[in-house]
Amino acid sequence: MSWITLDKIKKLQEQFDFVQINESDKGFHSVEVPKENFKQFVQFLKEDPDYRFKMFIDWTIVDHGQKADPRFQGVLILFSPEYKERIIVKTWATDETLPTLTDIWAGAKWAEREAWDMFGIKFEGHQNLVRMFMWETYPYHPLRKDFPLKGYEEVELPSLNEKERMDQLEGLQNYSRMHTALPTLEDLEITQKKRMPNKKSQVVLNWGPLHPGTHGTIWFLFDMEGEYVQECDIIIGQLHRGVEKLAENLNVQQIIPYTDRMDYIASMNENHSVCVAAEKLLGIHEKIPEKAKYIRTMLAELSRINSHLLWLGTYALDLGALTMFLYTFREREKIMDIFEGITGARFTINYFRVGGVYADLPYGALDAIEHFIKDFPTRLNDYETLLTRNRIWLRRNIDVGIITEEDVYSYGLTGAVARASGVPYDLRIIDKYDAYGEVEFDVPVGEKGDSYDRYLVRIEEMKQSARIVQQCIEKLRKMSKNDPFFFEPEDKKMKITIDGRGTKLFKGEVYAGADNPRGELGVYIFMPKDGIKPHRFRLRSGAFYNLQIFPKLMVGRPIADAITILSTIDPVVGETDR
Amino acid sequence: MGIKKVGLNRNVQPQTLTEKIFFLDFMKGLKTTIKHLFRKVITVDFPFELVEPAPRFRGVHGLRNVDGTEKEDFDAWVKKLKIKPPEMGETRCIACKFCQAACPVPEIFIIKAEKLDVPEDHPHHGLKVLSQFDMDLSKCMFCGLCTLACPTVCIIHTDVYDLSSYTRRGWVLNKETLSKIADDFIARRGKEKYDEKSHWPDWQKIWDDSDTARAKAWDNNPPKLGPNYADQQ
Ligand code: SF4
Ligand code: SF4
Numbered sequence: 001m002s003w004i005t006l007d008k009i010k011k012l013q014e015q016f017d018f019v020q021i022n023e024s025d026k027g028f029h030s031v032e033v034p035k036e037n038f039k040q041f042v043q044f045l046k047e048d049p050d051y052r053f054k055m056f057i058d059w060t061i062v063d064h065g066q067k068a069d070p071r072f073q074g075v076l077i078l079f080s081p082e083y084k085e086r087i088i089v090k091t092w093a094t095d096e097t098l099p100t101l102t103d104i105w106a107g108a109k110w111a112e113r114e115a116w117d118m119f120g121i122k123f124e125g126h127q128n129l130v131r132m133f134m135w136e137t138y139p140y141h142p143l144r145k146d147f148p149l150k151g152y153e154e155v156e157l158p159s160l161n162e163k164e165r166m167d168q169l170e171g172l173q174n175y176s177r178m179h180t181a182l183p184t185l186e187d188l189e190i191t192q193k194k195r196m197p198n199k200k201s202q203v204v205l206n207w208g209p210l211h212p213g214t215h216g217t218i219w220f221l222f223d224m225e226g227e228y229v230q231e232c233d234i235i236i237g238q239l240h241r242g243v244e245k246l247a248e249n250l251n252v253q254q255i256i257p258y259t260d261r262m263d264y265i266a267s268m269n270e271n272h273s274v275c276v277a278a279e280k281l282l283g284i285h286e287k288i289p290e291k292a293k294y295i296r297t298m299l300a301e302l303s304r305i306n307s308h309l310l311w312l313g314t315y316a317l318d319l320g321a322l323t324m325f326l327y328t329f330r331e332r333e334k335i336m337d338i339f340e341g342i343t344g345a346r347f348t349i350n351y352f353r354v355g356g357v358y359a360d361l362p363y364g365a366l367d368a369i370e371h372f373i374k375d376f377p378t379r380l381n382d383y384e385t386l387l388t389r390n391r392i393w394l395r396r397n398i399d400v401g402i403i404t405e406e407d408v409y410s411y412g413l414t415g416a417v418a419r420a421s422g423v424p425y426d427l428r429i430i431d432k433y434d435a436y437g438e439v440e441f442d443v444p445v446g447e448k449g450d451s452y453d454r455y456l457v458r459i460e461e462m463k464q465s466a467r468i469v470q471q472c473i474e475k476l477r478k479m480s481k482n483d484p485f486f487f488e489p490e491d492k493k494m495k496i497t498i499d500g501r502g503t504k505l506f507k508g509e510v511y512a513g514a515d516n517p518r519g520e521l522g523v524y525i526f527m528p529k530d531g532i533k534p535h536r537f538r539l540r541s542g543a544f545y546n547l548q549i550f551p552k553l554m555v556g557r558p559i560a561d562a563i564t565i566l567s568t569i570d571p572v573v574g575e576t577d578r
Numbered sequence: 579m580g581i582k583k584v585g586l587n588r589n590v591q592p593q594t595l596t597e598k599i600f601f602l603d604f605m606k607g608l609k610t611t612i613k614h615l616f617r618k619v620i621t622v623d624f625p626f627e628l629v630e631p632a633p634r635f636r637g638v639h640g641l642r643n644v645d646g647t648e649k650e651d652f653d654a655w656v657k658k659l660k661i662k663p664p665e666m667g668e669t670r671c672i673a674c675k676f677c678q679a680a681c682p683v684p685e686i687f688i689i690k691a692e693k694l695d696v697p698e699d700h701p702h703h704g705l706k707v708l709s710q711f712d713m714d715l716s717k718c719m720f721c722g723l724c725t726l727a728c729p730t731v732c733i734i735h736t737d738v739y740d741l742s743s744y745t746r747r748g749w750v751l752n753k754e755t756l757s758k759i760a761d762d763f764i765a766r767r768g769k770e771k772y773d774e775k776s777h778w779p780d781w782q783k784i785w786d787d788s789d790t791a792r793a794k795a796w797d798n799n800p801p802k803l804g805p806n807y808a809d810q811q
Contacts, residue, residue, distance in 0.1 A: 254682040257721035323611055330620060333795050337632075341784030344634040344735065350721045358726060362634065362784040363810075364803025371801030386607045388590055391598070398586065424581050447585035456584040464582075481780050481807045499680045499727035 002430045003027055004080075004087045008051075016041060022090075026283050028510050030088035038074075038091045039099050045078060045087065046104060053078035053087055055425070056105035056412035058511075058540040059112065061093065061119040062526050063145045070094045072121055075524065076101070077511050077540070081409070081423065084430055088511060093121050100125040107412035110548045118143035118244075128197060133237030133577060135183040136191040142245060149249055151180035192221065195233045199223050205559070209238050213318055213563050216573030218547075220562070227558045232551040239577040247537035252278045252354050253500025255537065260348035263543065263575040265310050268303035268339070269516040270575070271352040272296060276433045277523035278354040281510040282494060285433065289484045291476065292356035297435040298472035299342070299351070300514070301465040302369065305376070306335040307517035308458050308465075315455075315567035316387060319396055324386060331379055334372050341365065354503060355496045356486035366473050373469050380462060388459070397452035401553040401565035404449060412545045415519030417569055420457045421449030427515035439471045454568040493530075506530055511540075518543040518570055539578055543571040618798050622791050629792045631737040632785040633771040636720045638738040639713060640760025641753055642670050642731060647774050655729050662694060662705040669757060670732035671708045680727035683719070688712040711753035716746055731776040736763035780810060 006021075009029055013019045019041070020032040033041045045053040057077040064071055072093040079086050091098070098115075100123040101108035110132060112123040117131040120141035130136060140147055157179040183191070196204065200223055207213070207220040214220070217238035223231040243262060247255045256274055260267040275296075279285035309328040316324035336346040342365050343351035351357055387393045408418045408425070418425045426443045428436040444460035446453030486498055495504045507529050513522035519542020526536040546569050553565050586592055597603055622629055631637065644664045652670070656663055659672045673691035678684045690710040694702050724733055736759055743749055751759075764772075770786065773779040783803060785792060793800040805811060 250682055254680075254723065257682060257719050257723070260721075261719070327614075330797070337785065337792065337795065340635060341632040342634070344632070344636040344722060345720065348719065348721070350723075358722070359634075359778060360780070361806050362632075362782050363780065363805065364784045364787070364801070366806045367804050368784055368801045375797075375799075382610050385610050389593055389597070390603045390607060391593060394593070442580045442582035444582045444584045447583065447588060453585055456590065460582060460584050460589075476806065477808065479807050481810045483807075499676075499723050501676065501680050501727055 002079075002084050002086055004029065004085045009087075011050075016044075022509075024508055026280065026508060026510065028088070028280075028508070030090055030509065032090045032092075035091050035094060035098065038089075039101070039104075042076065042078070042089060042101065043104060045089070051080060051087075052082045053080045055079040055081055055409045056107040057086065057520075058412070058522060058524065058538070059101060059105075059108050059115070060524065060538050060540075061115045061121055061143075062536045063119060063143065064528075065145050072096060072119060074098050074115075074121070075526075075538075077522070077524065079425075081425065086511065088509070096120060097122045097124055099123070102126055105412070106407075106410045106552075107545055107548060110544065117141070120144065128194075130194045131191075131237075133240040135187045135237075136194050137187045138181060138183070142242060147245075149245065153178035153180055155179045155182055157182075191235065195235060196221055196223060196231065198231070200230055201225055207562065209235075214566065214573075215314060215571075218571070218573055218576075222554070222559060222562070224559065227560075229554045229557055229559060229562075232554040234547065234550060236547070236573070236576050239573045241578070243578045244537055244539060247534060247539075249533060251500050251503050251532045252505060252534065253497070253503050255534075256352065256354075257348065257350045259539070260350055261574060262539070262541070262578055263307075263516065263518060263521070263572045264347060265572055266303050266307035266517045267347065267349045268351070269300050269307075269514055270521060271349060272300050272434075273512075273514040273516065273521040273523050275352045275354050276431075276514050277510055277512040277525055278505065280512045281508060281525055281527070282354070282496070282506055284355065284487055284489070284494075284496075288356055288434070288487050291360075291479050291483045292485045292487070293435045294472045294476050294479075295357055295361060295485065296352055297439065298369070298469050298476070299339075300434075301468045301472075302335055302338065304465045304517045305462050305469075306332055306339075308462050309335075311458065311517070311567070311570050312383065315570075318563045318567050319393070321386065321393075324383065327379070327383065331372075331376065338365070338368050338372065341368065353486065353498055353500075355498075356484070358486075358498050360481070360485050361476075366476060369469060370473050373466050373473070376466050377463070380459070384459065388456075394452070396564055397455060397568075398450060399448075400451040400557070400561050401568065402448060402450045403549060403553070407449075407549060407552075411549045413519070413549060414542045415516065415546065416454055416457045416461060417519065417546050417549075419444060420446035420453040422446060427513060427520055431512070433512075433514060435472065435475075436468075438475075439468050441465075441468050451564050451568040502532065504530060504532055505534060513540065516542055518572060518575060519546050521575070541575045541578060543575040544578075547571040547576055618794075620795055620797055622795050627791045627794075629795065630786055630789050631739065633737075633767065633782055635737050635739075636722050636725075636735040638715065638736055638741055638759060639718075639724075639751075639756060640734050640736045640763055641711060641756040642734055642760045642764065643667050643757055644670055645764070647772065647776050649729075649731060649776050652730055660705050661691070662702050662707050669708055669711075669753065670730045671711060671753075672730055672732075673706065673708050674729065676727040676729060677724035677733050680723040682721065682723065683717050686714050686717050708753065711756065712750055713756065714750045715741060716749035731772070734760060734763070736760065737767060738763070 022030045045051050057079050059076050062073045070092045074091050076089045113132040115121050205222040209217040209219040219235040221233045222229050256271050259270040263270050309332045313325040313328035340346045343349045403421045408421050408423045424445050441464045444457045495502050509526045511524045522540035524538035661672045678687040691706040692709040787803050
């Protein structure tokens, strides 16, 4: 397991007497340090040659409830690329403030804005602590425990509740005429101004929120000098639905369908992250039936191909190659058909369960997948002849949006974006969850970290995924139809069910996840005691952190590069906004 | 397990001079496009041509009626919940509300059972029947958890997917509508999905392989379906 060992933590304690250790029987140990020493301590972790936790993963808050004093706790998750291990460092946010980490890791910038937005924690020294998802004049901090799940309904919205249509419904099935707060145009103007306090030119170019090139509702602001971008900022949150808040009121199987609606292009992989994390918290991940492991690995890789095909199609479309889009959608259609037949849904899948999958493969499933996989390489070849060495393609991609290795660590970039910059960071080989430890595949890494490398890495990933799927099919063929596909606990205290009723989580905390097409979707679950509903369910979105580097890449580039850079970063708004 | 290096000059060669002068990259690309000119059409001509959803497809819900294919423990459940034993053609629902408990959005359901108004010496005295079962599908996310929770395979997903309505009222379905949807589905496709004890059988197919519209979407070259596992027929 890729976690810091107890011995190494004990050594930290010897060095710094203020370090407290929270031991965990599952191996996910964390350390707690006082707020005064926090910055010095993490700086040490980053630079000391024995630790080298230089990769930023996540920085978030846990609310311990109104009665607790101090109430809020900061949780920092770091990764050490040299020793391949993670650590959690916690500190109490007394007076609802914390020191900023933006000068150590640039990636903390958005994380801290999110923490301010959702919990109202002030970060001392942050250069522009504005809200992340909500508009600037919004009065609440929704992830605090005292904020009701339904929100405060204070605006009347009759248009959605026309009387003649509605008066025939009663009780819970009726709709209230009141709605939670909505931003007005003035609110949006204030938000926009606050995001760009040092605007230089007279005109700020707005791109989005509803523009086909943004692949969703992202709102970009470009401060232009002629055709070149001086400064850039992003307003996200138009798709913010509060999945983390919702998750605090559900059992873990019920959370899975909500994650379908996050990265809706690779919902299979989103489900996978939640399952892996919850299984690790319960300590059953290694005991999941072999069949379920292989089915999950196989479908997750098919889903990766599916997602990369959509990326390739829209990316080429944005750069002017319409045909590509039609070709990739032809292949996606087949994968969607396979998903529909196996899971019951084409898009919002909800097939994986904590403990396995909800049903065995239907008759003919492996044949259909094999048929697709046999045919796929020739199709991929077609795509490559159209694009890879096409001069327009080369001109528009090479040396555009170069991400250095240092950026990867400091911004916490993951997925193909990190690998294209030469960092072989891939949870599939670091964590070896499910059957990834038993299948053969290569991790493609790029050289320069420009858009062209990101393109090549994703193309190669599709080939490797096809390889993994092929191996899973061979393995599954040898199994029996009576092999279990769902884990049956022997432990009386543990309860997990396929339909989710009564599925319990154990006391403790865990950070785990899966390598998704758009980066690492990590799940941090914090449980102060055994129970059904998670106390804190943090979704560390790869797309969110990857998008953060966009403003940096755009500085000094012509506006036309925005399309290329955004497409190769490949965020999906459902996941950035959650 | 290894690391594969990709990049210009690594696994991709830069354009040569001949390629640049004679526009060979464009020629090759055009070859691919022209090749596609002679292929058969793969677009399914919706709505004139419809792909039949897979048996497992999670569409609009239905409430199944008693038709002699109940699970083995059906009678035990009926007894346990003090429900009037249903006749042929009456609903299977025993008002246990397991579906509501499993649902992430429990407000979807309104389930009520009423005591029968019969004299004391009647055999059905003290037993209940389902009186109301409303579902507001505008809030549903078709996740399938309710159908997995149902002990009597009463609430099921059908293959109906068009759920458009001019008013929100149109998405609230009552128990009669739901029963009709299920009856209709079972008559059309019940044999594909369930065995004679309402379980999902291991011969349940990924999709109907005689569907010509689906074959078209598969490039007119659909896969031949066979058993998955070594010991499957
Ligand atoms: S499909 Fe899911 S959301 Fe819809 S009623 Fe069933 S459990 Fe609830
Ligand atoms: S779970 Fe089935 S039997 Fe129970 S109330 Fe729901 S539909 Fe009726």
